Amino acid sequence: MKPTIRIPLSLERAIRTDLARPHAFAAERVGFLFCAANDLGSARPLVLARDYVPVGEEEYVRDRRVGARIDANAIRGARQRVLERQEVAFHVHAHIGRGMPRLSRTDIAELPAVVQSLCITAPALPHGLLLLSEDSMAALMWMPGLSSAVAGEVVVVGLPMQHFVGEA
Amino acid sequence: MADDRYDRQSFLGPDSQKIIESYRVGIAGLGGGGSHIVEQLAHVGFLDYVVFDADTVALSNLNRLVGATLQDVERQTLKIDVAQRLISGLHPDARIEALPCRWQEEPALLRSCDLVFGCVDSFSQRQELEATLRRYLIPYVDIGMDVTTISGQKPRMSGQVILSCPGHPCMYCLDFLNERTLAREAQKYGDAGNNPQVVWANGILASVAVGMAMDIVTGWTGKPLKGFYLSFDGNALTMSRNHHLDYVPPVCPHFRLADVGPPVYRRI
Numbered sequence: 001m002k003p004t005i006r007i008p009l010s011l012e013r014a015i016r017t018d019l020a021r022p023h024a025f026a027a028e029r030v031g032f033l034f035c036a037a038n039d040l041g042s043a044r045p046l047v048l049a050r051d052y053v054p055v056g057e058e059e060y061v062r063d064r065r066v067g068a069r070i071d072a073n074a075i076r077g078a079r080q081r082v083l084e085r086q087e088v089a090f091h092v093h094a095h096i097g098r099g100m101p102r103l104s105r106t107d108i109a110e111l112p113a114v115v116q117s118l119c120i121t122a123p124a125l126p127h128g129l130l131l132l133s134e135d136s137m138a139a140l141m142w143m144p145g146l147s148s149a150v151a152g153e154v155v156v157v158g159l160p161m162q163h164f165v166g167e168a
Numbered sequence: 169m170a171d172d173r174y175d176r177q178s179f180l181g182p183d184s185q186k187i188i189e190s191y192r193v194g195i196a197g198l199g200g201g202g203s204h205i206v207e208q209l210a211h212v213g214f215l216d217y218v219v220f221d222a223d224t225v226a227l228s229n230l231n232r233l234v235g236a237t238l239q240d241v242e243r244q245t246l247k248i249d250v251a252q253r254l255i256s257g258l259h260p261d262a263r264i265e266a267l268p269c270r271w272q273e274e275p276a277l278l279r280s281c282d283l284v285f286g287c288v289d290s291f292s293q294r295q296e297l298e299a300t301l302r303r304y305l306i307p308y309v310d311i312g313m314d315v316t317t318i319s320g321q322k323p324r325m326s327g328q329v330i331l332s333c334p335g336h337p338c339m340y341c342l343d344f345l346n347e348r349t350l351a352r353e354a355q356k357y358g359d360a361g362n363n364p365q366v367v368w369a370n371g372i373l374a375s376v377a378v379g380m381a382m383d384i385v386t387g388w389t390g391k392p393l394k395g396f397y398l399s400f401d402g403n404a405l406t407m408s409r410n411h412h413l414d415y416v417p418p419v420c421p422h423f424r425l426a427d428v429g430p431p432v433y434r435r436i
Contacts, residue, residue: 036429160387
């Protein structure tokens with residue numbers, strides 16, 4: 001079961017533009033991508049991107065050990081939307097460099113807990129992490145009923161189209 | 169031999185064949201246009217197909233249905249089986265979901281496609297197909313032709329190739345679909361017989377559609393398409409950019425990103 005995540009090119013550009021903005025003290029930016037889900041029980045689950053919401057300026061916490069730390073309000077806001085609209089949510093951030101991005105040690109240590117909080121909020125839906133590089137992206141998803149994460153196939157829908165297939 | 173197979177299209181890019189093979193293409197309707205498209209996609213190297221058509225090969229199809237034979241008429245072969253035969257002859261290991269039904273009866277398989285070609289007969293079918301594909305963020309390439317006869321004049325053959333891609337103009341933005349057209353269709357689509365179709369026009373339109381798809385998939389021209397609506401003049405044998413492209417709204421107001429995903433019914 002490899003979920004396919006479709007993101008319109010216009011939304012992908014909006015995400016990249018937002019993540020590239022400098023922050024007053026954080027070294028990088030974070031946002032949440034909200035999506036619809038379909039065919040979850042099938043061999044080809046679909047996740048369809050609807051909206052990207054940047055983490056607010058005031059929702060970053062000073063912490064020199066990491067590129068960006070967000071506060072509980074930012075996560076609570078994402079959980080609230082997931083709960084109200086029953087949407088799939090991705091924590092989104094970017095790494096410098098080209099090629100298929102990989103999670104850093106800090107990402108592996110910290111981000112699954114953020115996703116777990118989304119999974120608790122809407123347990124019937126998958127949630128995950130979306131990691132961008134300068135020319136690629138990778139998605140990791142926690143599917144309902146599965147204990148380990150699976151890599152998704154990301155399709156940027158536009159002209160031209162782009163496919164990115166990561167490894168779990 | 170395997171290395172030589174795609175030598176002549178290597179200009180598409182160093183990883184183009186790998187990219188092409190990763191796509192799942194859907195074709196709704198395997199008549200004159202759809203059969204050409206299937207054949208060309210197989211030659212280009214696509215390996216994953218979902219094809220829909222409920223019909224069997226009839227004698228009246230043989231003027232245009234690529235790959236069909238007299239024997240298929242006698243045996244009442246399904247059009248999906250003709251398509252399967254075409255694809256398998258070039259790629260015995262191709263993955264083919266061939267469905268002897270309308271796409272509406274197996275919508276999950278349509279949703280699983282990365283790119284869909286619509287070769288349907290009516291405006292209302294196009295409207296339905298586009299609405300579904302937009303909802304699931306799938307680019308849709310439409311082809312169609314018609315012959316119109318005005319009393320006392322020679323028949324006029326026309327057609328179109330349209331790309332409806334999320335984030336770009338839809339068929340309503342391009343004024344190809346509108347209430348007027350849909351209402352008129354209720355009376356009749358064309359007036360030179362029952363849906364006039366000829367192999368050469370189908371071939372031209374299908375070739376342009378596949379050519380456009382190759383740019384979407386590989387980006388080989390390096391010039392991002394901004395919208396695509398070509399009109400075919402079958403009498404002059406020319407294709408031209410449709411002027412409606414100059415008047416599209418900056419953002420499609422007909423299919424909003426917020427509406428993406430399965431329909432949700434809310435209590436009023």
